[in-house]
Amino acid sequence: MSPISTPPLMNKKVNDFVVKFANVNGSGSASANSMFAKAIFRMGIPVSPRNIFPSNIQGAPTWYEVRICEQGYLGRRAGKVELMVSVNPQSMADDVNEVCEGGYFFYDNTYPLDFKLIRDDINYIGLPLTQIVNATFNDPRRRQLFKNIIYVGSLSYLIGIEFSALESIVADTFKAKPKLIEPNVSALQLGFDEAKKAFNEPLPIQLERRNKNDGKIMLEGNAACGLGAVYGGATVCAWYPITPSTSVAEGFEKYANKLRKDPETGKNNFAIIQAEDELSAIGMVIGSNWNGARSFTATSGPGVSLMQEFLGLAYFAEVPAVLIDVQRAGPSTGMPTRTQQSDLLISAYASHGDTKQVCLFPATPKECFELTADAFDIAERLQTPVIMLTDLDLGMNEHICDDLEWDDSREFDRGKVLSAEDLDNMDRFGRYLDIDGDGIPNRTIPGTHAEKGAFFTRGTSRDEYAIYTEKGEAYQRNMERLLVKWKTAPEYLPKPEITNRAASSSSSGNGIGVIHYGTSMAATHEALDQMSADGVAVNDLRVLAFPFSDEVKAFIDQHDQIFVVEQNRDAQMKTLLVNELEVAPRDLQSVLEFNGDPISATQIREGIENNLKTDSVVKSA
Amino acid sequence: MSFIKPSFRHPSAPTNALGLTTQAYEGGISTLCAGCGHDSISASIMQAVWALNIPPHRVAKMSGIGCSSKSPNYFLNKAHGFNSVHGRMPSVTTGANVANRDLLYIGVSGDGDTASIGMGQFAHVIRRNLNMTYIVENNGCYGLTKGQDSATADEGHKSKKGKINPFESIDLVALALELGATFVARSFSGDKDQLVPLLQAAMSHKGFALLDVVSPCVTFNNHPGSTKSYDYTREHVQAGSVVDFVPMEQEITLDQIKGSTQEVALHNGDSVRLSKLNDNYDPTDRVNAIKVLHKHKSEDKLLTGLIYLEPESDNFHDILNLPETPLSQLRENTLCPGSAALSAINTGLK
Numbered sequence: 028m029s030p031i032s033t034p035p036l037m038n039k040k041v042n043d044f045v046v047k048f049a050n051v052n053g054s055g056s057a058s059a060n061s062m063f064a065k066a067i068f069r070m071g072i073p074v075s076p077r078n079i080f081p082s083n084i085q086g087a088p089t090w091y092e093v094r095i096c097e098q099g100y101l102g103r104r105a106g107k108v109e110l111m112v113s114v115n116p117q118s119m120a121d122d123v124n125e126v127c128e129g130g131y132f133f134y135d136n137t138y139p140l141d142f143k144l145i146r147d148d149i150n151y152i153g154l155p156l157t158q159i160v161n162a163t164f165n166d167p168r169r170r171q172l173f174k175n176i177i178y179v180g181s182l183s184y185l186i187g188i189e190f191s192a193l194e195s196i197v198a199d200t201f202k203a204k205p206k207l208i209e210p211n212v213s214a215l216q217l218g219f220d221e222a223k224k225a226f227n228e229p230l231p232i233q234l235e236r237r238n239k240n241d242g243k244i245m246l247e248g249n250a251a252c253g254l255g256a257v258y259g260g261a262t263v264c265a266w267y268p269i270t271p272s273t274s275v276a277e278g279f280e281k282y283a284n285k286l287r288k289d290p291e292t293g294k295n296n297f298a299i300i301q302a303e304d305e306l307s308a309i310g311m312v313i314g315s316n317w318n319g320a321r322s323f324t325a326t327s328g329p330g331v332s333l334m335q336e337f338l339g340l341a342y343f344a345e346v347p348a349v350l351i352d353v354q355r356a357g358p359s360t361g362m363p364t365r366t367q368q369s370d371l372l373i374s375a376y377a378s379h380g381d382t383k384q385v386c387l388f389p390a391t392p393k394e395c396f397e398l399t400a401d402a403f404d405i406a407e408r409l410q411t412p413v414i415m416l417t418d419l420d421l422g423m424n425e426h427i428c429d430d431l432e433w434d435d436s437r438e439f440d441r442g443k444v445l446s447a448e449d450l451d452n453m454d455r456f457g458r459y460l461d462i463d464g465d466g467i468p469n470r471t472i473p474g475t476h477a478e479k480g481a482f483f484t485r486g487t488s489r490d491e492y493a494i495y496t497e498k499g500e501a502y503q504r505n506m507e508r509l510l511v512k513w514k515t516a517p518e519y520l521p522k523p524e525i526t527n528r529a530a531s532s533s534s535s536g537n538g539i540g541v542i543h544y545g546t547s548m549a550a551t552h553e554a555l556d557q558m559s560a561d562g563v564a565v566n567d568l569r570v571l572a573f574p575f576s577d578e579v580k581a582f583i584d585q586h587d588q589i590f591v592v593e594q595n596r597d598a599q600m601k602t603l604l605v606n607e608l609e610v611a612p613r614d615l616q617s618v619l620e621f622n623g624d625p626i627s628a629t630q631i632r633e634g635i636e637n638n639l640k641t642d643s644v645v646k647s648a
Numbered sequence: 649m650s651f652i653k654p655s656f657r658h659p660s661a662p663t664n665a666l667g668l669t670t671q672a673y674e675g676g677i678s679t680l681c682a683g684c685g686h687d688s689i690s691a692s693i694m695q696a697v698w699a700l701n702i703p704p705h706r707v708a709k710m711s712g713i714g715c716s717s718k719s720p721n722y723f724l725n726k727a728h729g730f731n732s733v734h735g736r737m738p739s740v741t742t743g744a745n746v747a748n749r750d751l752l753y754i755g756v757s758g759d760g761d762t763a764s765i766g767m768g769q770f771a772h773v774i775r776r777n778l779n780m781t782y783i784v785e786n787n788g789c790y791g792l793t794k795g796q797d798s799a800t801a802d803e804g805h806k807s808k809k810g811k812i813n814p815f816e817s818i819d820l821v822a823l824a825l826e827l828g829a830t831f832v833a834r835s836f837s838g839d840k841d842q843l844v845p846l847l848q849a850a851m852s853h854k855g856f857a858l859l860d861v862v863s864p865c866v867t868f869n870n871h872p873g874s875t876k877s878y879d880y881t882r883e884h885v886q887a888g889s890v891v892d893f894v895p896m897e898q899e900i901t902l903d904q905i906k907g908s909t910q911e912v913a914l915h916n917g918d919s920v921r922l923s924k925l926n927d928n929y930d931p932t933d934r935v936n937a938i939k940v941l942h943k944h945k946s947e948d949k950l951l952t953g954l955i956y957l958e959p960e961s962d963n964f965h966d967i968l969n970l971p972e973t974p975l976s977q978l979r980e981n982t983l984c985p986g987s988a989a990l991s992a993i994n995t996g997l998k
Contacts, residue, residue: 069998244997254993260983262975263746265739282993286985294971296982298746303772307739310732310769314743317730318708318751319976322743336733430994433987439980472976473728473744474751477705483721485731495721 253278
């Protein structure tokens with residue numbers, strides 16, 4: 028099989044290309060693909076793999092896109108790929124078109140390729156994968172599973188994955204089942220040998236060992252959240268299955284089983300409750316926190332919609348709660364297996380009436396870990412729900428990040444919780460009384476004191492002493508105190524992260540600033556670094572929390588032109604900035620991407636460059 | 649409606665084992681209508697908790713929304729209460745209960761709060777066998793929104809405005825039996841002699857206890873043609889098994905067990921003694937309980953008393969394999985694995 032004319036040759040590319048795998052879901056390809064990415068990670072090369080999967084269990088097309096980037100940019104790279112590994116005839120027509128000019132289409136040539144799939148500007152490299160597995164294995168399931176391992180072995184030859192890196196992963200993966208090590212290594216070797224036999228030389232896209240991953244790990248955001256909850260002292264996890272958040276609860280379960288079982292009694296120092304729905308899940312979280320146990324739930328957009336009423340109760344009755352929202356593409360069921368940042372407004376103003384909710388925006392698995400642990404302190408300190416917004420891209424894909432760290436001297440901040448002794452030493456306990464001007468009242472946990480501190484927690488209006496009242500003044504005082512507390516909040520929240528690329532003393536204006544949050548970080552930094560290299564300096568601010576701290580407003584004021592990068596249609600962060608900071612809407616320009624794929628540097632750069640005002644440009648240093 | 653609570657109490661009012669009179673178990677003044685069945689239930693709850701010698705502050709009063717759900721404000725004001733959202737008391741109680749297994753959880757709900765908006769959570773809290781007493785103050789109508797029929801209003805019942813209810817009613821007792829509840833009882837707010845020992849038994853049961861209490865709404869559902877009125881209930885009630893609660897400390901003499909009685913031991917050593925109207929009724933037989941319940945219904949009789957009891961069952965704490973120490977009392981040293989464990993995790997993620 029060779030095209031009519033010779034395709035253009037590709038220049039040699041080292042550690043800078045994209046490999047995409049086209050698989051059938053439910054065929055066991057995920058572990059082979061993950062082995063591929065992990066091997067590159069172990070070679071010390073920055074790599075970012077992403078699953079692009081259907082809302083389906085078996086038989087539908089699924090892809091795994093792996094970006095290898097020497098410079099360390101881990102965002103998605105838009106555009107066509109250098110190498111397509113096609114193992115799914117169903118999606119072949121589309122997959123052929125995704126290969127860049129001069130790129131490679133690796134396929135199973137046991138069966139002839141449909142002539143309609145022939146492009147004359149790409150290279151076809153075929154290996155008879157089906158024939159090889161049929162000749163090697165008798166069991167149909169093994170044939171399918173090992174086919175995946177075999178193509179990874181072939182890629183080892185073709186693009187230079189160190190065979191020892193693959194072997195080390197097999198050894199680690201099957202530590203508990205050593206009998207499986209040999210067959211897997213043999214399958215890798217078989218793939219390697221077959222490729223070597225079939226092709227005279229490796230491809231021009233090559234991997235070369237580096238040491239860029241020292242001090243780094245590879246982890247999914249959801250697992251990091253689960254681990255963060257263990258470290259943050261969560262004892263109750265109440266949840267309802269929903270993609271893409273399910274693996275948060277699973278992560279918590281995995282780590283809690285490992286780290287939280289009482290070694291002597293075998294009892295669980297944690298509880299995981301699969302609730303009957305999201306309403307119940309958040310109800311349980313509120314009940315646990317009210318009763319003094321740190322508790323959280325994880326969900327996605329549809330779940331946040333269902334939790335609205337309870338979030339209003341927790342806001343108004345001032346009960347701590349932690350909610351991790353792994354966002355997916357909405358509205359409604361939307362694209363449940365695609366990413367988006369579109370739950371911002373429904374989270375920030377969750378529930379009816381005047382409500383404002385604390386939100387956190389992690390960008391890496393390490394931040395998922397840290398901010399989840401922090402969320403419990405924040406929720407108890409502020410006595411209010413904390414909603415952490417991650418997304419499918421961060422939650423369900425493995426990302427490289429720095430090693431996780433924990434300070435052993437750290438203590439949980441339980442906030443203004445009164446002990447029996449505190450109650451003995453005070454006159455009258457006022458549950459909703461602001462004692463020191465920060466808007467945060469004292470709190471008691473049920474069962475603490477025989478005579479004092481008990482009150483009736485309720486979603487109805489009450490006075491400072493938790494006595495039911497319908498007096499307008501008392502209601503209003505309470506609502507205003509909640510605003511005081513809101514103004515206190517940023518003190519306990521992570522500060523924004525600012526990167527200045529413009530030279531500080533500039534004669535040509537105050538320049539351009541970009542505001543972004545969550546998983547837009549990697550692509551934004553990449554785009555701005557590129558622009559800076561090309562002579563246009565752009566500063567950026569990454570928002571980590573809502574309510575905004577003063578730095579956000581200052582950043583907006585300091586720049587002539589502000590862009591807000593986000594992954595939704597309606598510019599929800601811009602809306603929040605306009606609403607909370609009284610910024611004129613026209614002063615914030617949006618760069619929006621919302622087709623369900625993670626945002627890329629190319630899109631961000633285009634969005635900025637197409638709208639640049641020349642007089643606000645500051646040359647890079 | 650009273651608006652002043654007298655502070656005078658009988659100087660020789662009896663005290664319980666904690667040395668407390670029932671005054672220590674009182675709550676705020678009720679804002680419910682005079683004659684409301686719910687107030688009688690509140691009084692019975694106070695009596696039961698007092699008689700069980702439970703310190704008031706070791707109780708958590710849980711509720712949803714509605715007249716019934718306001719009532720925890722009117723008893724045990726030394727106990728914390730949580731008046732949550734409509735139909736969601738079970739989930740909040742589940743979370744609270746898992747957090748601290750040492751408190752006594754009394755959930756007060758109504759027929760709207762349970763049989764309509766809260767049906768899902770009602771079903772699932774039963775499945776989990778949560779260790780709680782779930783009281784439905786059942787008056788067949790939505791009192792706080794002025795008397796609309798609820799899902800427990802009987803078919804053929806006439807509303808105050810004269811409308812006949814065309815829908816089948818939901819029998820929460822039958823439903824709880826089907827769903828596997830381990831303690832199911834029904835009573836009548838007007839029968840304190842039956843209600844107090846039933847409450848004591850329910851509160852002593854280590855698992856989920858449902859008490860469906862017919863509690864007439866004097867304002868909107870106490871007229872001729874109503875099947876949840878005081879008169880109708882009194883005429884149709886049939887106490888299937890009259891209950892007596894026997895605390896562990898109390899010695900049971902042969903003399904006391906006479907006639908047609910049956911002792912059922914509870915998990916904690918207390919026992920429930922039943923005086924039965926029918927010798928064949930065994931309240932530990934779920935299938936028979938369902939049959940008898942339906943038979944009474946078909947004869948237009950309201951069967952009350954202890955209907956079913958499974959004294960030994962794994963409750964939610966057992967199922968979750970929780971430690972004896974409440975989760976809410978665990979501290980950093982138990983909960984946080986620390987940097988050494990984290991460094992091992994880092995190594996595994998390389």
